[in-house]
Amino acid sequence: GAGVSQSPRYKVAKRGQDVALRCDPISGHVSLFWYQQALGQGPEFLTYFQNEAQLDKSGLPSDRFFAERPEGSVSTLKIQRTQQEDSAVYLCASSLLRGYEQYFGPGTRLTVT
Amino acid sequence: AQKITQTQPGMFVQEKEAVTLDCTYDTSDPSYGLFWYKQPSSGEMIFLIYQGSYDQQNATEGRYSLNFQKARKSANLVISASQLGDSAMYFCAMREGRAGGTSYGKLTFGQGTILTVHP
Numbered sequence: 001g002a003g004v005s006q007s008p009r010y011k012v013a014k015r016g017q018d019v020a021l022r023c024d025p026i027s028g029h030v031s032l033f034w035y036q037q038a039l040g041q042g043p044e045f046l047t048y049f050q051n052e053a054q055l056d057k058s059g060l061p062s063d064r065f066f067a068e069r070p071e072g073s074v075s076t077l078k079i080q081r082t083q084q085e086d087s088a089v090y091l092c093a094s095s096l097l098r099g100y101e102q103y104f105g106p107g108t109r110l111t112v113t
Numbered sequence: 114a115q116k117i118t119q120t121q122p123g124m125f126v127q128e129k130e131a132v133t134l135d136c137t138y139d140t141s142d143p144s145y146g147l148f149w150y151k152q153p154s155s156g157e158m159i160f161l162i163y164q165g166s167y168d169q170q171n172a173t174e175g176r177y178s179l180n181f182q183k184a185r186k187s188a189n190l191v192i193s194a195s196q197l198g199d200s201a202m203y204f205c206a207m208r209e210g211r212a213g214g215t216s217y218g219k220l221t222f223g224q225g226t227i228l229t230v231h232p
Contacts, residue, residue, distance in 0.1 A: 059219075091158065
């Protein structure tokens with residue numbers, strides 16, 4: 001079956017612009033995670049959804065970051081007023097249930113100029 | 114304190130040889146899970162293997178095995194019969210907490226080890 005997909009794959013934004021990153025999880029997967037991966041580093045947790053409920057947003061670095069999953073499937077990560085330090089790869093992962101192995105999408109590489 | 118430590122920034126191995134990638138972890142939670150992921154240059158994270166803290170046997174998946182030493186808090190990945198396609202970044206990750214907790218499920222990753230397989 002289809003894996004996790006993310007769009008766009010690459011995004012260049014000027015400092016101060018708003019961006020929206022989309023994640024389509026594997027069909028039927030209840031859990032959805034967002035991670036941020038800086039160059040040469042391991043991914044870092046941002047937020048977690050179980051169906052449409054955002055149960056953990058402890059990793060969001062500032063109130064400029066907002067995520068939603070209104071119908072329990074597709075999720076959008078929005079970054080307002082982008083800053084240079086937001087440049088990173090944003091990875092989305094889904095799993096059948098919490099605690100099971102997570103399947104990752106290809107990521108969105110965000111570059112803020 | 115680092116929860117997941119991968120001390121080898123880079124490793125080299127000859128094709129068809131075995132290689133061990135090190136991972137140590139730190140947690141006070143008796144219930145946790147350990148994962149290994151492979152990240153090729155394309156960027157996608159590929160799940161390789163999982164070990165639960167209560168599992169008695171070391172996990173194996175094809176050419177991958179996890180050398181789980183609970184008392185030492187280590188979870189090294191062993192790749193047997195290396196192939197050129199194994200060249201990639203490898204991440205060790207940990208899931209903490211009990212099922213039902215709000216933080217359950219999220220992964221904490223190490224810094225990664227770049228593996229290069231020579232022909």
